[in-house]
Amino acid sequence: MSVPKSPRPQFNLDLYREDCALQGWSWREFAKRADLPYSTALRFLNGTSYSARTGSKLAAALGHGTNRYLIARRKSA
Numbered sequence: 001m002s003v004p005k006s007p008r009p010q011f012n013l014d015l016y017r018e019d020c021a022l023q024g025w026s027w028r029e030f031a032k033r034a035d036l037p038y039s040t041a042l043r044f045l046n047g048t049s050y051s052a053r054t055g056s057k058l059a060a061a062l063g064h065g066t067n068r069y070l071i072a073r074r075k076s077a
Contacts, residue, residue: 010071011050011069013045030058034060035057040054055069
């Protein structure tokens with residue numbers, strides 16, 4: 001019997017972008033402060049690829065927890 005996979009988290013990418021802009025950082029600076037390769041941060045912020053680890057590192061660089069950026073999922077009936 002296989003164990004069902006947990007759904008991947010969904011992030012509010014606009015909020016990451018807004019918070020980054022409020023800091024006055026370029027995305028390159030944001031990636032550097034999060035200790036991520038620029039290409040990884042760029043893919044995440046463009047929504048083409050993401051992981052909970054990347055989301056967490058970016059949130060921490062902004063001084064927030066990951067929960068600030070998570071989008072609540074509706075449970076299906």
